[in-house]
Amino acid sequence: MSATTTPLPESPVAWKLPYRGRVGMACLIFAESAIFTIFVVAYLYYVGKSLTGPTPREVLETPIFYTICLLSSSLTIHFAGKLLERGRRGAFLLLWLLTIALGALFLYGTGQEWHRLIYEHGLTISTNLFGTTYYSLVGLHAFHVTAGLVMLSVVLFFGLAGRVGPEHSARVDVLSLYWHFVDAVWVVVFTVVYVLGR
Amino acid sequence: MSSDAIAIQPAEAAGRPWVETLHEWVTTVDHKRLGILYILYALFFLVIGGIEATVIRIQLMRPHNDFVSPQVFNRMFTMHGTTMIFFVAMPVLFGFANYLVPLMIGARDMAFPRLNAFSFWLTAFGGLLLYFSFVGGNGLYGAGNAPDVGWWAYAPLASRAFSPGHSSDYWTIALLASGFGSIGTAINIIATIISMRCPGMKLSRMPLLAWLNLVMSGMVLLAITPLSAAQLMLLVDRYLGGHFFDTQAGGSATLWMHFFWIFGHPEVYVLIIPCFAFASEIIPVFSRKPIFGYPVMVGATVCIAFVSMSVWAHHMFTIGMNSYANSFFTITTMAVGVPTGIKIFNWLGTMWGGKIQFKTPMLFCIGFLFQFLIAGLTGIMMASSPFDWQLSGSYFVVAHFHYVIVGGILFALFGAFYYWYPKITGRMLNESLGKLHFWLFLVGFHVTFDLMHIPGLLGMPRRIYTYEPGRGWDTLNFLVTIGAFIQGIATVVFVANLIISYFKGAMAGNDPWDAWTLEWSVSSPPPVYNFASIPRVASRRPLWDLKHPEDPDSRYE
Numbered sequence: 001m002s003a004t005t006t007p008l009p010e011s012p013v014a015w016k017l018p019y020r021g022r023v024g025m026a027c028l029i030f031a032e033s034a035i036f037t038i039f040v041v042a043y044l045y046y047v048g049k050s051l052t053g054p055t056p057r058e059v060l061e062t063p064i065f066y067t068i069c070l071l072s073s074s075l076t077i078h079f080a081g082k083l084l085e086r087g088r089r090g091a092f093l094l095l096w097l098l099t100i101a102l103g104a105l106f107l108y109g110t111g112q113e114w115h116r117l118i119y120e121h122g123l124t125i126s127t128n129l130f131g132t133t134y135y136s137l138v139g140l141h142a143f144h145v146t147a148g149l150v151m152l153s154v155v156l157f158f159g160l161a162g163r164v165g166p167e168h169s170a171r172v173d174v175l176s177l178y179w180h181f182v183d184a185v186w187v188v189v190f191t192v193v194y195v196l197g198r
Numbered sequence: 199m200s201s202d203a204i205a206i207q208p209a210e211a212a213g214r215p216w217v218e219t220l221h222e223w224v225t226t227v228d229h230k231r232l233g234i235l236y237i238l239y240a241l242f243f244l245v246i247g248g249i250e251a252t253v254i255r256i257q258l259m260r261p262h263n264d265f266v267s268p269q270v271f272n273r274m275f276t277m278h279g280t281t282m283i284f285f286v287a288m289p290v291l292f293g294f295a296n297y298l299v300p301l302m303i304g305a306r307d308m309a310f311p312r313l314n315a316f317s318f319w320l321t322a323f324g325g326l327l328l329y330f331s332f333v334g335g336n337g338l339y340g341a342g343n344a345p346d347v348g349w350w351a352y353a354p355l356a357s358r359a360f361s362p363g364h365s366s367d368y369w370t371i372a373l374l375a376s377g378f379g380s381i382g383t384a385i386n387i388i389a390t391i392i393s394m395r396c397p398g399m400k401l402s403r404m405p406l407l408a409w410l411n412l413v414m415s416g417m418v419l420l421a422i423t424p425l426s427a428a429q430l431m432l433l434v435d436r437y438l439g440g441h442f443f444d445t446q447a448g449g450s451a452t453l454w455m456h457f458f459w460i461f462g463h464p465e466v467y468v469l470i471i472p473c474f475a476f477a478s479e480i481i482p483v484f485s486r487k488p489i490f491g492y493p494v495m496v497g498a499t500v501c502i503a504f505v506s507m508s509v510w511a512h513h514m515f516t517i518g519m520n521s522y523a524n525s526f527f528t529i530t531t532m533a534v535g536v537p538t539g540i541k542i543f544n545w546l547g548t549m550w551g552g553k554i555q556f557k558t559p560m561l562f563c564i565g566f567l568f569q570f571l572i573a574g575l576t577g578i579m580m581a582s583s584p585f586d587w588q589l590s591g592s593y594f595v596v597a598h599f600h601y602v603i604v605g606g607i608l609f610a611l612f613g614a615f616y617y618w619y620p621k622i623t624g625r626m627l628n629e630s631l632g633k634l635h636f637w638l639f640l641v642g643f644h645v646t647f648d649l650m651h652i653p654g655l656l657g658m659p660r661r662i663y664t665y666e667p668g669r670g671w672d673t674l675n676f677l678v679t680i681g682a683f684i685q686g687i688a689t690v691v692f693v694a695n696l697i698i699s700y701f702k703g704a705m706a707g708n709d710p711w712d713a714w715t716l717e718w719s720v721s722s723p724p725p726v727y728n729f730a731s732i733p734r735v736a737s738r739r740p741l742w743d744l745k746h747p748e749d750p751d752s753r754y755e
Contacts, residue, residue: 020309020393027385031419038427038457051448126439129448136434
């Protein structure tokens with residue numbers, strides 16, 4: 001009903017609702033958290049229940065460097081977003097590229113660790129319960145990093161083509177929310193696998 | 199309000215090739231069309247699931263029956279349960295939510311129309327995959343086609359060793375696909391309700407249907423995801439040789455049960471809350487009174503959502519948990535009864551002193567009210583763990599949850615069909631056929647599911663393909679099957695009514711029920727853009743305000 005036919009006394013008030021992209025991403029993060037929770041519960045439930053070796057204590061090495069890479073990418077993407085908002089496209093692209101590089105470095109670290117575990121220690125997903133839960137949980141996270149990198153790269157390509165401006169700032173923020181989530185999950189996974197799980 | 203709708207007719211020239219129409223429907227991102235697709239898809243599977251139920255009932259009609267083999271019987275109850283929950287109840291409720299939520303909150307579409315289409319097609323693909331198992335499930339082993347491990351697929355039954363071939367894989371992947379579809383739709387519903395409301399539509403003014411679907415969607419995010427995670431684990435076990443649920447390698451069968459029921463019990467509320475929503479819209483309109491206790495209704499729903507997340511292990515009393523766990527889950531389960539009781543009280547409070555019109559939608563809602571109450575009472579009985587130890591896995595449980603799903607959910611759904619069919623198609627459903635449908639279904643329902651409690655109490659276990667004569671179950675099972683046929687006939691009446699009324703029904707007009715929510719302000723069926731100009735509301739009943747400018751609700755807010 002248009003204002004002319006409406007006999008309602010309501011005066012036109014400012015009507016501002018949250019941005020749907022942010023709400024949608026918040027919901028996705030909520031749902032993903034539940035998925036990760038189930039995998040984390042399974043991991044913790046099976047800690048020390050493997051019937052055969054190798055055990056986490058024997059083979060796991062704490063990936064401090066790659067963890068720092070991933071966590072600092074949260075900072076770079078945050079400032080990239082800020083720069084885009086202010087219209088500084090060049091600086092935005094640079095930090096965006098740095099974010100992708102840090103994420104890729106983290107993935108490389110995961111790959112290297114898996115290579116070492118598989119070829120040096122003979123630990124695969126079917127070796128024992130530790131292998132099953134470890135590769136599933138870390139793999140699920142790595143999958144999310146990969147998905148994030150794909151999305152970040154899409155933005156990068158559009159950015160390089162000059163198609164990303166301050167007007168897209170809200171959308172870029174949504175993506176950055178996802179990336180923060182991936183980093184936060186790593187904090188949990190790191191704690192569970194490399195600290196509690198040993 | 200519809201008078202100022204812009205008179206743009208969709209370019210529907212009479213002689214358009216059908217391929218073009220089909221293409222339009224397949225590629226649509228319109229929330230109304232997707233809603234209709236969801237509903238039609240669910241109705242299709244309702245018929246299939248109903249046929250499976252009939253096969254089960256014919257087999258159990260008399261002792262030592264050999265209508266189907268034990269193997270086929272296992273497939274039938276597995277497929278019946280899986281189909282009815284994932285490919286009937288979920289899609290039909292999402293369909294109604296899709297169709298109604300944007301119209302009720304004064305929006306032109308959902309927040310993410312393309313995600314909406316994607317979610318629907320994922321769900322549709324899931325259903326097709328599940329049924330493709332009849333063709334492709336054999337694998338190389340000749341190991342039987344359709345899934346036959348029960349709808350909860352307890353470990354180790356679903357492991358490679360005990361379920362060779364691909365039947366369990368079809369089950370897993372079908373549920374995974376439709377689960378992602380459900381998550382997408384839930385995200386969409388929440389974003390729509392949070393971000394797309396028309397000016398003045400505060401949360402405290404939203405129709406209860408929108409409120410309850412908001413809560414339901416939040417629960418989907420929290421409840422479907424554990425199932426998806428567990429399915430991923432099962433896939434790792436079956437395809438990559440993992441050991442999540444492999445007891446031989448130290449894995450735990452109990453963990454699967456926990457994961458499944460962390461999904462499974464909230465799922466019941468995911469299904470019933472939208473039905474509460476239907477009742478909360480229909481009962482006030484046919485009692486000619488606003489809903490009694492609106493804020494309490496919202497609060498009770500949120501309360502149910504919270505409590506229902508901590509009751510799952512009442513499905514697992516018989517696995518031998520310790521006494522603390524048993525007490526905890528007994529208490530939480532009984533606690534769910536409190537907010538549910540508040541809701542029933544409020545619906546009765548709405549009817550109390552109202553000018554009740556016993557039209558078909560109202561009849562179904564009244565049926566829903568009383569049957570859901572009884573279903574809740576048997577639920578409270580089984581919440582007490584010692585009672586459950588006796589009756590778990592018996593036909594008493596089967597009778598209980600069918601009382602919830604058929605007596606509660608399906609009755610409210612039928613009410614919703616009769617209530618919103620005029621809006622969706624522009625024509626009224628035939629009232630006489632509707633009453634016939636109601637009474638036939640009511641009789642059939644009670645013959646089947648009231649009586650089904652008794653063989654359960656007498657010790658008849660669920661999922662058996664046949665039984666010995668002379669245990670006092672024979673006559674009861676025969677009558678239960680007769681009731682199933684009566685329900686089948688009633689469903690035929692319903693489907694016939696849907697089809698006949700589509701062509702011959704009386705024209706509905708914008709607002710056949712003299713209702714109060716925004717969807718009745720637009721034409722029936724609504725135009726593609728829903729609202730020519732975005733409405734502005736000042737109370738919970740915008741149409742009442744419009745029809746009664748001398749005494750609008752907004753005056754009392």
